[in-house]
Amino acid sequence: AEDGYQLWQRYNQVTNKGQLKQYQQLLEEVVVQGNSPTLQIVKDELQTGLGGLLGKTTAVKESGGKKNVLLAGTRNGSALVKALGLEEDLKAVGPEGYLLLSQKANGKNYTVIAANSDLGVLYGTFHFLRLLQTQQDIQRLAVKSSPKTKLRILNHWDNLDRTVERGYAGFSLWDWHKLPDYIDQRYLDYARANASIGINGTVLTNVNANSLVLTPEYLKKVTALANAFRPYGLKVYLTARFSSPIEIGKLKTADPLDPAVKAWWQKKVEEIYQYIPDFGGFLVKANSEGQPGPQNYGRTHADGANMLADALSPKGGIVMWRAFVYDNNVPDDRAKQAYSEFKPLDGTFRKNVMVQVKNGAIDFQPREPFHPLFGAMPKTPLVMEFQITQEYLGQGTHLAYLAPMFKETLESDTYAQGKGSTVAKVVDGSLNGHSLSAMAGVANIGTDRNWTSHPFGQANWYTFGRLAWDHSLSSEQIADEWIRMTFSNEPKLISEVKNMMMGSREAVVNYMTPLGLHHIMGWSHHYGPGPWIKDKPRADWTSVYFHRADEKGLGFNRTKTGSNALAQYAPEVQAQWQDPATCPEKYLLWFHHVAWDQKLASGRTLWDELCYKYTAGIDSVKAMQQTWAGLASQVDPERHKQVSTFLKIQHDDAKWWRDACLLYFQTFSKKPIPAGLEKPE
Ligand code: GCW
CATH class of the missing domain: 3.90.1330.10 (Alpha-glucuronidase, C-terminal domain)
Incomplete structure (x- = not known):
């Protein structure tokens, strides 16, 4: 039965006869040299993928004799790849990027998936299989791809009792009771799906955090998940409840400037890295909606974030400190609060702190103007936080394709450094020269057989990964890929389903x-x-x-005569939005x-x-x-x-x-x- 479990990874036989013939000719033989766990996944994926797509068993070999060869690997791990040269091109794609090339050498026709790391090879493999799934010509491949954002992270709002805050697709995937011993196949399928769209991090727990996850009992379970995810390039992060030193450390305070508190976190972090040597770091919600934080002790967000950052930095970990805050004492426009609290702190955060900002200043509405913090904190790398789960967009039963919404924010112009200073350039680090960059998506995934409740919810998970890798992709292109892989390559179906998807978010906004x-x-x-x-x-x-x-x-009224939230934007933006006659109608009642x-x-x-x-x-x-x-x-x-x-x-x-x-x-x-x-x- 068709239950949607396979997501976009169906690998049904190619229906276009001409394409099928081309693939069969060019992929006579598959060669992958090397044996790391990640390359093992590459081999399995090529075997299953090509088996399904070409409709015949495909063996993956260490060396080949045929004329038309699919070759995957790195220069370091594969003599055959090394023999092809490619040094300069590979340098250009970085640690996670890859090349897909058609190349002739030694009288052979190679179709090459080459990268600098095994993970890059895996990403390239998924891209290559996608070309077949979507029935593209592969005769003259010349693809160079590398991610525009460095960290592409799912945020699970999963509680330890397996309920999911704002989750509409069943319960949490993490079966804490059976961990660490039992590794559910679903964890691997989850990691594989994420790898196929370039997601390289996952925050396992709710931002409304429970400090128990930082106890040894839970850390062992987290370790088991981290071990399962590692070959797929998926790093594990946790949410850190700010009051943990009190709750599980028996300290009297969680004041970030208290030496005992600092020492406690330092020890805790060392312990975590003993379990998980490549642990990613902490995501923190503090002093917001009742969560504890540094302000409880008269300290700032920077004091809190820096204290954790100092503990993590020797290990290479980072802090993602959320800007979604309420100041309980100021009866000011809620839209202004994040900017008011964070803008003054720009330049005071440690190098391994990122501030994580929701796409808009209120809360994941069907439409919001971009958050005024984008462009306003040039010295701090900002994480874009999108919500994939449709808390305010009909949850698990409404069809709302979110690519147009994500793109609308990413393409908005902050004017921080004149025209063209888009939110996307703030987020990918290019506007202010940050090497650290990240996009986070609040996951819509749960134990439902099809993962996301609505079959079209899968498209939003897919979209998040694709845009985090490359925010310049269009909504149409992403929809096109997803439809072909998820349903079929039949032109009528593609165009009609694409039509539905492209208009669906605006429909939600309208009703x-x-x-x-x-x-x-x-x-x-x-x-x-x-x-x-x-x-x-x-x-x-x-x-x-x-x-x-x-x-x-x-x-x-958020103009000068009202809350004046508009003053948080650049003068060019203000000029356009302050007058109801020039304010885009889609934002009219937001500001007027x-x-x-x-x-x-x-x-x-x-x-x-x-x-x-x-x-x-x-x-x-x-x-x-x-x-x-x-x-x-x-x-x-x-x-x-x-x-x-x-x-x-x-x-x-x-x-x-x-x-x-x-x-x-x-x-x-x-x-x-x-x-x-x-x-x-
Ligand atoms: O969107 C709102 C939700 C809360 C959530 C909060 C946040 C995790 O209604 O459920 O809490 O935002 O982002 O922290």
């Missing part, structure tokens, strides 16, 4: 939070609509705080309180436009349903049915959103639904 609205989801669970939520202990836990609807209009009667670009009033947007959202989901229904004969029944069922849920939910939001906002606007639009019930 949930059009025109710059945000955080009007239901209280705490964040799934359905809840624009009416008020009377909570904190103003910014309510929805009315964010939409500010009144009889005059709608939206949050706009009168219900205000005319927008369409010629319609704000109220009418709102009604149209909610309706457009529903219509897009309807269109997806129709497209999908038409593909019944081209998709296996199991996955087809699951997606159909989820689209029905999504359609019902889209209506629920429209009904709830329009009826609620109508109590302020006191205006009728425009003629011709379906009335909310």
